[in-house]
Amino acid sequence: MLESYVTPILMSYVNRYIKNLKPSDLQLSLWGGDVVLSKLELKLDVLEQELKLPFTFLSGHIHELRIHVPWTKLGSESVVITINTMECILKLKDGMQDDHESCGSNSTNRSTTENTKSSVKPRRIQQAAPTDPDLPPGYVQSLIRRVVNNVNIVINNLILKYVEDDIVLSVNITSAECYTVGELWDRAFMDISATDLVLRKVINFSDCTVCLDKRNASGKIEFYQDPLLYKCSFRTRLHFTYDNLNSKMPSVIKVCCSFSSS
Template identity: 30%
Template sequence: MVLESVVADLLNRFLGDYVENLNKSQLKLGIWGGNVALDNLQIKENALSELDVPFKVKVGQIDKLTLKIPWKNLYGEAVVATLEGLYLLIVPGASIKYDAEKEEKYLQDNKQKELARIEEALQKAAEKDKPKEEKKDTFLEKLATQVIKNVQVKITGIHVKYEDDITDPQHPVSLGMTLGELSLLTTNENWIPSILNEAEKMIYKLLCLDSLSVYWNVQSKMCYGSREQILVM
């Protein structure tokens, strides 16, 4: 089906920028079935590169990603994306050992993304030149807009940690944030969760945070070891 293929392509493009071991075939089959469930997704070392910050991901993992797509009633129900267990260990870029093979792959991926951006820009430019009668929204565009309006996101078990023994080796520092749950819901003007219809122009999104905590440790022990050892700490 065309719509399922579009969704699969978008998810592959988005998740592929951040996830190492994405099973694209499993993702596509799950989308066609209406439910996607992916386990133990490893976050790429360069996942933060687009933010232009001098940090890299030493270890990153999503324990489980679930996506529920109500194909039979996309206008009446929300697409629900759930992430269970999101862990990130961030370190200064200088502390990551240079890997020529990884760097070459990263550069190639960047080239592909840049080519995709250029192609998209050219398509938009061509679209602007079309006669007005040809610019009407297609069914897929309208449906995609409706899905985005009502999508619900829920992330549980978040732990983001930063470690630095480069800036001052004598006083290593670690700081972090844990969050029990983060959810993003579509609501009406009274902030009550609801499904917006196609005619609604104003979109209200409610962001909820539960059990937020932060910490800062000086003279901290750094998490050097295997991925498994780090993830259980």
């Protein structure tokens, strides 16, 4: 019963950012509790639209994507999304002002289309799902909210490269993780409530190395320079405040960052 509600939501998130997925294969794997996908391409236009950075994504690849869904403990354990090796190459947008205006128009069209798709599919599945007196609509909505609010994202080996003419700025992060925390900022399974419309998350970046190198005419780096930063770690605290339980986006976001170097 729960699978018919939760699976479409997880599928919509994955399908939103990944190219050429087969929904049937993904759905069957999710029902089994674990998904392993290899050699994936990211939807670059969606990343640009949502991140709203002054950069263009030239490429984006994921070596391996794993999704673990604890169906029997969905109300108390996090869905874990693990990405093993993710590499993106970016460059500064040409004519950022013009691109921003056209991108805004295209983004609106894409967003409208994608929102329509994601909203229609879950409704069809929910209507087809059998009625269960033990799972009233209020409970289902609450469960889905808890699942989404507690998704744990882990990225092992994140590689970001910025290229401009013969310059290559690379950022290599050994591990990055985003998870939900409690009031004391310790890892916890949390949810917002009518009396406490606050959600807290932590993002940890471990072993971050930043390099600035020069490439030759063929695009290869012959001599690597010493890193600008070597094995640094960052910890970001995110404090989200919502207007009500049905709010899709927080009304207030507070960010606090800390830095450490080995």
